[in-house]
Amino acid sequence: MRFEQLNPFTVAVYYLCVLGIIMFSMNPLLLCIALLTSILSAVIGGTADKRAHIFSLAVFLIAALLNPIFVHKGATPLFFLNDNPITLEATAYGLCAASMLTTALYRLRDLSKVMTSDRVLYLFGRFSPQIALLLSMAIRYTALLRVRWRKIRDSQRALGLFDDGNLIDAVRGRARVLSILITWTLENGIVTAESMESRGYGTGRRTSFAVYRVHKYDVLVILICVLLTALTAVGIYHSRAAFYPALSMNLLTPWGITGAAAFTVLSVLPLIINGREAIRWRLLLSKT
Amino acid sequence: MALVTVKNLSYTYPDPNGRGGVLPVGETSRSDSGGGVSAEECSSRIVSDKDGVRSDNRHRALSDIDLSIERGEFITLMGATGSGKSTLLRLFKPELRQNGELQGTIEYNGTDIDAMAPRESARMVGYVAQDPEEQIVTDKVWHELAFTLENLGTRQQDIARRVAEIASYFGIDRWMERDTATLSGGEKQLLNLAAVMIADPELLLLDEPTAQLDPIAAARFIETVYRLNRETGVTVLLCEHRCEELFPISDRIVILDGGRLVYDDTPRDVARMIGNDSRFTAFLPTAARLFHLVTRSAQTNYAIPQSPFGDSLLAGSGSPSVAARRLPNGEHLYQREPEMPLSVREGQRFVGSLRIKEVPSEHADAPLTEEALTLKNIRFRYERRGADILRDLDLTVYRGEVFALLGANGAGKSTAAAVAAGLRKPYSGTVKLFGRPLKDYQNGSLYKGNLSLLPQDAESVFLCETVGKELKGCDAVMQQLPFDLSPLYVRHPYDISGGERQLVALCKSLAAKPRFLIMDEPSKGLDANRKALLLKVIRQLKQDGVTVLLITHDVEFAALCADRCALFAQGRIAAIDRTNRFMTDNRFYTTAASRVTRRFCDGAYTVALAAKRFSSDGGAV
Numbered sequence: 057m058r059f060e061q062l063n064p065f066t067v068a069v070y071y072l073c074v075l076g077i078i079m080f081s082m083n084p085l086l087l088c089i090a091l092l093t094s095i096l097s098a099v100i101g102g103t104a105d106k107r108a109h110i111f112s113l114a115v116f117l118i119a120a121l122l123n124p125i126f127v128h129k130g131a132t133p134l135f136f137l138n139d140n141p142i143t144l145e146a147t148a149y150g151l152c153a154a155s156m157l158t159t160a161l162y163r164l165r166d167l168s169k170v171m172t173s174d175r176v177l178y179l180f181g182r183f184s185p186q187i188a189l190l191l192s193m194a195i196r197y198t199a200l201l202r203v204r205w206r207k208i209r210d211s212q213r214a215l216g217l218f219d220d221g222n223l224i225d226a227v228r229g230r231a232r233v234l235s236i237l238i239t240w241t242l243e244n245g246i247v248t249a250e251s252m253e254s255r256g257y258g259t260g261r262r263t264s265f266a267v268y269r270v271h272k273y274d275v276l277v278i279l280i281c282v283l284l285t286a287l288t289a290v291g292i293y294h295s296r297a298a299f300y301p302a303l304s305m306n307l308l309t310p311w312g313i314t315g316a317a318a319f320t321v322l323s324v325l326p327l328i329i330n331g332r333e334a335i336r337w338r339l340l341l342s343k344t
Numbered sequence: 345m346a347l348v349t350v351k352n353l354s355y356t357y358p359d360p361n362g363r364g365g366v367l368p369v370g371e372t373s374r375s376d377s378g379g380g381v382s383a384e385e386c387s388s389r390i391v392s393d394k395d396g397v398r399s400d401n402r403h404r405a406l407s408d409i410d411l412s413i414e415r416g417e418f419i420t421l422m423g424a425t426g427s428g429k430s431t432l433l434r435l436f437k438p439e440l441r442q443n444g445e446l447q448g449t450i451e452y453n454g455t456d457i458d459a460m461a462p463r464e465s466a467r468m469v470g471y472v473a474q475d476p477e478e479q480i481v482t483d484k485v486w487h488e489l490a491f492t493l494e495n496l497g498t499r500q501q502d503i504a505r506r507v508a509e510i511a512s513y514f515g516i517d518r519w520m521e522r523d524t525a526t527l528s529g530g531e532k533q534l535l536n537l538a539a540v541m542i543a544d545p546e547l548l549l550l551d552e553p554t555a556q557l558d559p560i561a562a563a564r565f566i567e568t569v570y571r572l573n574r575e576t577g578v579t580v581l582l583c584e585h586r587c588e589e590l591f592p593i594s595d596r597i598v599i600l601d602g603g604r605l606v607y608d609d610t611p612r613d614v615a616r617m618i619g620n621d622s623r624f625t626a627f628l629p630t631a632a633r634l635f636h637l638v639t640r641s642a643q644t645n646y647a648i649p650q651s652p653f654g655d656s657l658l659a660g661s662g663s664p665s666v667a668a669r670r671l672p673n674g675e676h677l678y679q680r681e682p683e684m685p686l687s688v689r690e691g692q693r694f695v696g697s698l699r700i701k702e703v704p705s706e707h708a709d710a711p712l713t714e715e716a717l718t719l720k721n722i723r724f725r726y727e728r729r730g731a732d733i734l735r736d737l738d739l740t741v742y743r744g745e746v747f748a749l750l751g752a753n754g755a756g757k758s759t760a761a762a763v764a765a766g767l768r769k770p771y772s773g774t775v776k777l778f779g780r781p782l783k784d785y786q787n788g789s790l791y792k793g794n795l796s797l798l799p800q801d802a803e804s805v806f807l808c809e810t811v812g813k814e815l816k817g818c819d820a821v822m823q824q825l826p827f828d829l830s831p832l833y834v835r836h837p838y839d840i841s842g843g844e845r846q847l848v849a850l851c852k853s854l855a856a857k858p859r860f861l862i863m864d865e866p867s868k869g870l871d872a873n874r875k876a877l878l879l880k881v882i883r884q885l886k887q888d889g890v891t892v893l894l895i896t897h898d899v900e901f902a903a904l905c906a907d908r909c910a911l912f913a914q915g916r917i918a919a920i921d922r923t924n925r926f927m928t929d930n931r932f933y934t935t936a937a938s939r940v941t942r943r944f945c946d947g948a949y950t951v952a953l954a955a956k957r958f959s960s961d962g963g964a965v
């Protein structure tokens with residue numbers, strides 16, 4: 057089974073673990089691993105195109121530069137800019153923060169590709185069928201409103217009433233479109249309400265239907281995630297990474313190395329799962 | 345025992361003008377049908393000439409209805425806008441009932457329908473309304489299918505099974521994972537039907553389900569309903585303006601007028617009877633209308649048909665036109681007539697038995713010289729990586745003509761209109777209006793006195809809280825139009841019927857006195873009377889020298905008003921010709937009259953034209 061085909065709950069647990077470690081540790085070793093593996097995943101998984109990579113690079117550079125420019129703490133000045141010291145410590149911290157931000161960007165992009173709206177719904181539907189329905193309707197409405205906005209703007213323009221020649225007209229035109237959009241949607245919402253009512257909404261307890269199941273494999277993946285995360289946490293606890301006032305690192309303790317290894321495995325877990333699947337598929341093909 | 349028995353039913357709405365929150369729900373809906381009943385009656389109808397039955401400001405929507413529906417029947421309910429069709433349909437679904445006053449009884453399965461629990465009603469009685477878009481509740485196709493069963497508290501495994509069943513039955517299994525917003529109108533309506541059928545109802549109520557669809561999607565929808573009726577035995581009660589497909593397949597046709605039931609019989613007998621009732625001839629399918637025109641002009645006896653149950657059927661119907669024409673000797677002459685044709689196939693058989701009259705060929709049309717709109721080598725796409733919607737489109741519309749651009753939904757007609765109106769920029773090609781490129785019309789001068797577009801959704805036009813405010817500055821235009829909107833001035837644009845809304849939008853789009861008018865699906869969802877009115881408007885615009893580009897999928901409508909027609913397919917024009925040649929040369933995408941007659945003679949593409957070409961002298965009987 058491919059990673060994307062796992063139960064949404066499993067996928068959510070996985071990303072919670074990965075993002076949690078990235079967000080709450082300022083460990084240069086882990087951040088370095090996280091950055092490299094997230095780029096690797098994006099390239100292999102094909103979740104980011106060239107433009108996305110360039111955007112991530114820009115974010116990385118800006119974030120890495122901003123910290124040393126604005127923060128002048130630290131004991132080791134590298135050089136002076138406008139009489140302000142650019143310190144080694146602030147630069148290192150900036151690089152780490154930038155790695156964290158870029159990694160999070162890559163991972164969230166992956167997540168949005170894997171977690172489609174119906175998977176999010178399934179997750180929330182576990183808690184309450186009402187919330188699931190509410191979300192589903194909200195998602196439908198955003199798509200509907202976008203289409204409708206364009207329709208209204210077009211017909212207003214064709215009547216000579218929508219003009220964006222100057223700022224005031226543009227604002228006025230948009231306000232008009234918005235006003236029509238709201239009236240239209242509210243007035244017609246009654247049809248939706250009737251459709252719901254005639255199909256038995258609110259006649260008693262309702263269930264929530266989903267097309268996902270929980271397999272043994274899901275349980276296994278969740279257990280692995282939890283175990284690797286625990287190892288990583290222990291590793292973080294047993295290594296030292298302080299930036300200010302002076303860099304003070306002790307990353308390669310036995311536990312630190314174990315934690316980093318565990319985190320590496322965790323980071324590439326989707327790749328391992330998909331790779332296993334690909335190999336099995338190959339073997340299956342070669343047999344037939 | 346009948347599934348539904350209606351006895352002596354009357355239904356009265358409270359005063360619709362005192363808007364103290366008592367306005368029935370349906371009145372504000374988009375529907376052009378029963379929903380707009382009282383709104384219409386109380387604003388002294390602009391199409392129909394007579395007032396509804398009213399007393400003390402209250403509007404009586406239905407009077408003295410007796411109807412019995414057998415299990416497994418397919419019944420089509422017809423009637424003009426405001427005749428009470430929708431009101432009647434909604435009475436069979438207590439949770440949709442509006443706050444009117446009901447007299448008489450409705451029995452479902454032998455018990456009072458009000459005694460039915462909401463949950464039971466949701467399971468037993470399915471309801472599909474007109475608007476495909478607004479009935480959809482959720483974002484994914486599979487979720488929409490499951491919605492009804494979720495509400496009924498069905499277990500997961502059972503839902504999974506039913507969803508799978510219904511999806512493969514309706515052929516929607518391929519788009520189960522899609523977002524509902526990306527479906528076409530026809531697909532949406534099919535989904536709405538499937539989502540209702542999943543609960544396995546006994547009775548299916550359909551309120552003008554195909555009014556918003558193009559003819560192909562509409563035919564597919566009706567075919568699906570018919571198949572359900574045959575294969576699952578679900579009882580169908582359907583109200584509709586579209587009669588062509590429904591007459592041949594219905595078990596019974598019921599016609600309402602002014603809230604009264606005036607006809608209730610088999611399609612063939614109803615077709616026989618209403619041929620002489622000018623109020624309803626528009627409901628007849630083409631073949632039957634042709635039959636009446638030909639036989640009447642031949643002055644044969646059987647022009648005055650009569651049902652053996654005529655008296656009881658018409659009791660209380662207040663239908664003098666039928667009564668007056670009854671033969672004095674009361675003979676059942678219809679038994680000697682040729683069979684009343686309902687479908688195109690039967691129509692061909694009937695026409696084949698007739699004599700073809702030679703008529704002088706039509707005078708040649710005036711040549712078209714001056715170009716009004718020119719599209720040249722237009723290429724357009726919405727997304728950078730998407731497919732081309734318009735592929736090398738060439739089109740010239742000449743000054744003073746009414747030009748109809750026909751084609752299926754999704755072929756790109758509306759996109760072509762948007763490009764022609766300057767709302768979308770093609771990535772290659774030129775658009776010229778009256779000899780000038782569109783970009784030469786600076787500062788919005790394009791939309792002031794030159795070009796106007798009547799959008800498909802009239803709702804997208806309204807901004808003010810009353811029709812009167814909406815039409816400010818349109819007085820000059822309104823005086824020239826063949827209808828009067830002033831009774832509607834005090835009403836909110838959403839409280840008038842869909843057809844009236846269309847007319848208000850039309851006035852707005854004519855306010856700037858355009859020389860070129862583009863109309864996007866103007867005949868969508870209109871009943872026969874409204875269509876006739878719209879035809880009048882278009883003819884008058886033509887007389888005033890306005891060039892009209894009609895974007896439509898309604899072939900029958902185009903045949904009645906266009907000078908030239910073009911068939912749009914795959915992003916370009918596939919065929920373009922004068923209307924008579926276009927309709928005659930097309931085999932499938934043409935009017936029903938043309939399909940009935942084309943093997944026998946040329947150019948008879950409307951019922952009126954066909955009636956001139958055939959006579960029954962020495963032919964039939």
